[in-house]
Amino acid sequence: MDNKRHYTDLIKSEAKRLGFLSCGISKAEFLEEEAPRLEKWLEQNRHGEMRYMENYFDKRLDPTKLVPGSKSVISLLFNYYPHEFQNKDSYKISKYAYGRDYHFVVKDKLKQLLSGLQEEIGEFHGRAFVDSAPVLDKAWAAKSGLGWIGKNSNLLTKQTGSFYFIAELIVDLELEYDTPVTDHCGSCTACIDACPTNAIYEPYKVDGSKCISYFTIELKDELPDSYKNSFDDWMFGCDVCQDVCPWNRFSKPHNEPLFNPHPSLLEYEKSDWEEITRETFNEIFRKSAVKRTKYEGLKRNIAFLKH
Structure with missing residues (x-):
């Protein structure tokens, strides 16, 4: 078995073992289709006071500028759909914020994944990202076949809906790449x-x-x-x-105790x-x-x- 296939299988099985919903891989390269979209969105001031969205424009679109020498973007989904919900007579909080801050929980899983892979494969360079750096995570997840970008601009997946976090490992390994899936929003509005x-x-x-x-x-x-x-x-x-x-009719509750409210x-x-x-x-x-x-x-x- 060649290294690319072996490493790819290893990454996906390790991700599953650590509790990620799914894992897809794409080539680290300039996001050609996203560039004009992002530029226009910023020009039209659709980001309001989120000025940080204007920073690192090139790095947002090209992971090789963010992580020099990178060859692959590993995208991962982590479920946060809750077991129980807030009282109906309550002011509401988004479900992703019910439990422990996801930045820490998912980042910890990513670090475990990265160090586990380095033990198995040997020395390679990689960085972990959870909504904390200029990475267009939904675009990468879609490019690696984990779902499609829906009309609400969220990543949607047939089997699990959209109540999950998206995270990435950007690595300097050559891997086997997945292909995007088709859009299944249809005429729904x-x-x-x-x-x-x-x-x-x-x-x-x-x-x-x-x-x-x-x-x-x-x-x-x-x-x-x-x-x-x-x-x-x-x-x-x-x-x-x-x-x-x-x-989201297909959403199932998560298995992460730290996300319990x-x-x-x-x-x-x-x-x-x-x-x-x-x-x-x-x-x-x-x-x-x-x-x-x-x-x-x-x-x-x-x-x-x-x-």
Whole structure:
């Protein structure tokens, strides 16, 4: 068996052993189709206050500039679909933030994968990425056949929907490459029709500066009055375009104990959130992605929903 095939099989079986949903591999090269799309999106200011999206334009599109000498991008999916959900009479938090911050959980799995492979294969250079560097993760996952980019701009997979994190290992190994899958959105417009702020302005195009996730997490200023009563009770993030997607009927609960939420997160009603203290915030969200918005940010979001 040649090395490429052997290494590829080894990577995929190790990824499965560590609990990743799936693993696909593509050649590390310039993302030709993405370049004009990203440029136009930035020119139209669809990123709002997310100025970091303007940085490292070349590195975003070419992994060989990000990781010199790289030959392959290994894309991985990690499930976060919860077992239990928040109280129906509650302000809502995006499902990905129910448990421990995914940056740490998935990065830890990636490091285990990388060191395990280096033990088996010998010395090779690689870097792990979990939504933390200028990597167009959805584009790489689609290129490596893990799903297609849906009309809500999320990666969708027939068997599992879209409630998963995407991560990458960019390595200097020559491997066998997967091929993209076809688009299965068809004539469905469920996500476009359901978006509370009309952020999906055309099929496959999302205005990041109009997304509830952007307002409740990224925006540091006051929330705009023009969006009063259109946040659908989301106090951190938003899952509407995923919740209505027919492919998410196939979502199955994750097997990662670290993603299990603090009991209060499931029990709290609106009145509990309205009275939340800094101490309680720190206890419930001690190691959660919700810490990104900080106590003041969450209080601002709740006050906006309340009035």
